[in-house]
Amino acid sequence: MSLETIKKDKHNQELLDLYKDIIDCSFNWIVVVNQGGYIILLNQAYCDFIGVEQSESIGKHVTEVIENTRMHIVVKTGRQEIGDIQKIKGNQMVANRIPLYRDGKLIGAVGTVIFKDLVEMGAYMDAVKSMEEELAFYKEELKKVMGNSHTFDSIIGSSEEIKWAKKLASKVANTKSNVLLLGESGTGKELFAQAIHNHSPRADFPLIKINCAAIPDELLESELFGYEEGAFTGAKKGGKPGKFELANKSSIFLDEIGDMPVSMQAKLLRVIQEKEIERVGGIKTYPIDVRIIAATNQDLEEMVKNKEFREDLYYRLNVINIKIPPLRDRKGDVTVIADYLLKKLSSEMGTSVTEISLAALEALQAYHWPGNIRELENVIERALNLMDMEGVIMAYHLPYFVRKSIKENKTNNHESLRVITEAVEKKVIEECLVKTRGNKFQTAKLLDISRTSLYEKIKKYGLEN
Numbered sequence: 001m002s003l004e005t006i007k008k009d010k011h012n013q014e015l016l017d018l019y020k021d022i023i024d025c026s027f028n029w030i031v032v033v034n035q036g037g038y039i040i041l042l043n044q045a046y047c048d049f050i051g052v053e054q055s056e057s058i059g060k061h062v063t064e065v066i067e068n069t070r071m072h073i074v075v076k077t078g079r080q081e082i083g084d085i086q087k088i089k090g091n092q093m094v095a096n097r098i099p100l101y102r103d104g105k106l107i108g109a110v111g112t113v114i115f116k117d118l119v120e121m122g123a124y125m126d127a128v129k130s131m132e133e134e135l136a137f138y139k140e141e142l143k144k145v146m147g148n149s150h151t152f153d154s155i156i157g158s159s160e161e162i163k164w165a166k167k168l169a170s171k172v173a174n175t176k177s178n179v180l181l182l183g184e185s186g187t188g189k190e191l192f193a194q195a196i197h198n199h200s201p202r203a204d205f206p207l208i209k210i211n212c213a214a215i216p217d218e219l220l221e222s223e224l225f226g227y228e229e230g231a232f233t234g235a236k237k238g239g240k241p242g243k244f245e246l247a248n249k250s251s252i253f254l255d256e257i258g259d260m261p262v263s264m265q266a267k268l269l270r271v272i273q274e275k276e277i278e279r280v281g282g283i284k285t286y287p288i289d290v291r292i293i294a295a296t297n298q299d300l301e302e303m304v305k306n307k308e309f310r311e312d313l314y315y316r317l318n319v320i321n322i323k324i325p326p327l328r329d330r331k332g333d334v335t336v337i338a339d340y341l342l343k344k345l346s347s348e349m350g351t352s353v354t355e356i357s358l359a360a361l362e363a364l365q366a367y368h369w370p371g372n373i374r375e376l377e378n379v380i381e382r383a384l385n386l387m388d389m390e391g392v393i394m395a396y397h398l399p400y401f402v403r404k405s406i407k408e409n410k411t412n413n414h415e416s417l418r419v420i421t422e423a424v425e426k427k428v429i430e431e432c433l434v435k436t437r438g439n440k441f442q443t444a445k446l447l448d449i450s451r452t453s454l455y456e457k458i459k460k461y462g463l464e465n
């Protein structure tokens with residue numbers, strides 16, 4: 001026998017001993033049988049439980065050693081059995097039995113006991129269930145943080161124009177098609193994008209957003225497609241995935257797409273066509289399945305004519321386009337949206353203001369809203385910050401540029417004076433009642449009015465406890 005052969009045999013023996021040690025110290029109970037159903041291997045943990053000597057069990061037929069075994073059947077059928085309940089020494093265990101093949105020929109089977117009783121399995125299942133519940137909870141929370149709680153109900157408005165846009169958007173939400181949202185700044189394009197994504201089959205994953213105008217041209221490519229380690233100085237170790245990779249199986253919101261440089265438009269087109277991305281500095285491609293929702297306040301058709309936007313990309317993105325009308329073209333929506341925003345902001349800011357006076361509403365409706373709903377939101381937030389004791393948003397809480405749009409109208413001016421007086425009166429009475437700890441006699445005295453008059457006003461303003 002050559003020295004080489006002796007060395008090889010020694011190495012093989014060492015390997016065998018190592019495998020045996022690994023199997024013996026395994027927490028699972030393991031048995032291996034040959035094609036005749038005779039035991040080749042029974043690990044120490046299994047032997048200890050059954051109460052047999054390892055050396056005596058090897059070579060015996062498996063049915064002589066293990067109760068209710070089916071290992072001898074698996075070596076005949078060649079079919080694996082997973083999660084089978086097997087009774088051993090009065091305990092119900094969960095066993096897996098897997099046939100072993102070599103060169104396509106059945107040579108035996110390996111059996112493992114994965115749960116030593118049903119209580120252990122129950123505890124495991126409970127742990128998995130509780131993890132699943134935790135995961136569902138965090139998914140929901142993540143949705144809220146990422147703004148994924150927006151639905152079509154969050155898009156307020158009853159004008160025909162907005163109803164039509166919502167109807168179209170909810171119809172296309174279920175499809176895979178790319179969507180192009182067109183509208184002036186602040187009209188709610190992002191809100192629409194969120195609602196479309198949340199009504200799509202991709203809603204389990206967060207909508208990934210990127211504002212193409214907010215990122216310097218030289219960084220846009222790595223933001224969109226990621227980069228490999230060493231792609232440039234300062235590149236992170238291990239590289240970084242881009243927004244498209246993060247949006248895999250989900251949707252990506254490409255805001256201000258009209259501001260995307262032409263060079264990047266070509267890369268985006270390639271990604272849409274090939275359905276794969278290549279990180280900056282990389283040679284590998286990553287397959288991706290992403291739905292694109294793009295938005296712009298620019299006239300893309302005009303940009304195509306002027307060669308500022310690629311025509312082929314325009315057609316790829318413009319599969320379905322939804323036009324969101326500016327607020328000035330749907331004046332009927334101003335009141336409902338203002339009311340909605342007031343309630344939302346009031347609760348966020350911890351105030352109890354829930355009303356807007358008629359004169360203020362008239363001004364809001366008369367104004368032309370170049371900044372659309374975002375501007376309306378700012379105007380209402382400003383008014384809430386300026387309020388003293390009124391409890392109602394008055395015209396004088398609105399900025400001058402909004403107020404001056406009210407047409408001179410006598411009746412309405414009288415109306416606003418009455419509303420102003422009542423609001424101040426209510427607040428003053430309320431404050432006096434707090435000061436006198438609800439003592440009506442003292443309150444009437446402080447305000448120099450009769451008690452009967454005070455009672456009437458308390459009733460009128462709903463100030464009873």
Ligand SMILES: Nc1ncnc2c1ncn2[C@@H]1O[C@H](COP(=O)(O)OP(=O)(O)OP(=O)(O)O)[C@@H](O)[C@H]1O
Pocket residue numbers: 154155156157183184185186187188189190191192255297337340373374377
């Ligand atoms: N119909 C609506 N109902 C309620 N709130 C709305 C509506 N439309 C827009 N908003 C609110 O107005 C603000 C601006 O909306 P959004 O950011 O979606 O506009 P945008 O068109 O994407 O603006 P930009 O083009 O400047 O990015 C947000 O706070 C949004 O929640």
